[in-house]
Structures are given as C-alpha cells and as structure tokens.
Amino acid sequence: MRRAASALLLTALAAMAADTRRSGFDDLSPALQALQRDDTQNPGQLWVQEGQALWSRAPAQGRACVACHATDTLPPIAASFPRFDPAAARPLTLSASIDRCRVRHQHAAVQGPDGAEVLAHAAYLGHLARGRPLQPDTHRALDAWQARGETLYRQRLGQLDLACLHCHDQRAGLRLGGARIPQGHPTGYPAYRLEWQALGSLQRRLRNCVTGVRAEAWAPQADEWLALEVYLARRAAGMALEVPAVRP
Ligand code: HEC
Ligand code: HEC
Structure with a gap:
C-alpha cells in the first residue's frame, strides 16, 4: 500500500519535473512583466473595466448579463473553454458564447472575437478567472x-514553409527579429499587444502568425481557427490563465 502510494507520488513528481511549458509571460522583458503584473498600469485593464460596466448595463432591448448570470456564478468559467456545444455539435469558444448571449438576449448583432x-x-x-488553471472541456x-488542430500545427505553411511547431516547439526561446519566440500558449488572451496598441483575441494573434509565414489567413469563421484553439488549449491544460496579458 505504502509502496503503491510512493510510486504514485514519484510519478506525479516526475510529471511535474518534466513539465517544461513556459507561458509567454516568462519570455517577456522585465519591464513588460512589470506592466502586465501591475493592474494600475496594465492597459488591458481598460477593457476589463469596460466589460465590468457592460455586464450590468441594461441594453436598449433585452436584458443585462447580470439579470441572468449572478456575478458570482459565472466568473470562473473563462478557463474552461473551448467547450463542446451539443446543440451545434461543435466547439464553442468563450467569445462565441458571449456573442451567442448578446444575440439571443440583447438583440445584438454577432461581433466576432475582436468586436469591441x-x-x-x-x-x-x-x-x-485569472490564476486559475486552464481546464478546457475534455x-x-x-x-x-484537437487532432485536426495538431495536424495544422505540424503542417508547413506559406512562402516561408514553416509550421507552428518549427517556431513554437523547436525554436522557442530563440530570438526572431526583436522578439523572443514563445512556446505559443493561449493563456493570456485577449491580450494587450503593444504592436496593436489594443487588446486582441487569440484568433487575431494566430492570424498574425499565419500571415507572418506569408500564408493566406483562413476566413474568420473557418474551422481551422477553432481546431487550433482546441489543440492549443489542451496543450496548455493546467497552465494558469493570465488575462489580460501584455505582449510586445
Ligand atoms: C516564424 C516563426 C513562427 C511561426 C511559424 C508561428 N509563430 Fe506563433 N509566434 C511567433 C512569435 C515570434 C510570437 C511572439 C511575437 C511577439 O509577442 O512579439 C508568436 C506568438 C504566438 C502565440 C502567442 C503566445 C503568447 O504568449 O502570447 C501563439 C498562441 C502562437 N504564436 C501560435 C502559433 C500557431 C498556432 C502557429 C501556426 C499556425 C504559429 N504560431 C506560427 C512566431 C511564430
Ligand atoms: C436571459 C438570460 C441571459 C442573459 C441576459 C445573458 N445570458 Fe449568458 N447564458 C444564459 C443561458 C441560459 C446560458 C446557457 C446557454 C446554453 O448552454 O445553451 C448562458 C451561457 C453563457 C455563457 C457560457 C457559459 C456557461 O456557463 O454556459 C457565457 C460566457 C455567457 N452566457 C455570457 C453572457 C454575457 C456576456 C451576457 C451579456 C452580454 C449574457 N450572457 C446574457 C442566459 C443569459
């Protein structure tokens, strides 16, 4: 019995030691790390405040979010996406479920992940949900x-003929131009990017990577983005959410 328990412990310790995953935060300069950490300085907090105000604001038609979601019942959910949506038999991202409630209950038009x-x-x-471990739907x-996302992740793309894997698994930590190549985990999104001077979605980040290898980006509604998001979330399962992240 004791032997089994200690074998189990050793296995757990080995798994922890073998976890070499690093969030993009770990590859930031100390100045940007400080900016992300300080809620009074992090520019992403402007969107957080706007979201907090929207949460309880009654729309022209329909009902406020808070009317149906008591603020203390919904909050921790952000770390549990993408989820499986049985009705559509498809993955559902956090952005898509927000849009769905806006459309259903506030008579709003679909905005997509980068709508204001x-x-x-x-x-x-x-x-x-910041600090909570990413727990995408299993x-x-x-x-x-997930399998389709992984295939895409390993597939060479564009004129540069590089796969995500070539940068984010094989060259992570090295410099590319001015930037350090991160492992490509989705823990910080939506994130404030200095280059955008704005907050942007994970899909926007991925689009930048795809056009960065001079490939044509898929259409905004394309399944490829969703498959990549499912794969990336599962690859990062257990890592802490760090929204809103700051990135160069
Ligand atoms: C040529 C190398 C390269 C390729 C290929 C590439 N990326 Fe990236 N990716 C980067 C760099 C560099 C950054 C960080 C840029 C920055 O923050 O300034 C990045 C950032 C990211 C991030 C954000 C990580 C964070 O912590 O903010 C994700 C997620 C990501 N890439 C996923 C992908 C996926 C998925 C693919 C394939 C479709 C891909 N990348 C292809 C270089 C690449
Ligand atoms: C009239 C009630 C109502 C209003 C108003 C409403 N929602 Fe929802 N919301 C629901 C219901 C019901 C579900 C579960 C839907 C399902 O699974 O099909 C849900 C699900 C969600 C989810 C997915 C998480 C989960 O636990 O299923 C998110 C995120 C969400 N709502 C965000 C919002 C936001 C943001 C607003 C305001 C813009 C909002 N909701 C307004 C009723 C509402």
Missing part, C-alpha cells in the same frame, strides 16, 4: 478537433 463588446466581456470574464467529441 465581445473583447470587453472576454477581458472581464478572463480577468475574473468531451470526447472534441478529440477530432
């Missing part, structure tokens, strides 16, 4: 999406 209100809601909900129906 969706970004603000996602920043607010992400911030409330529903088996998402396994095929």
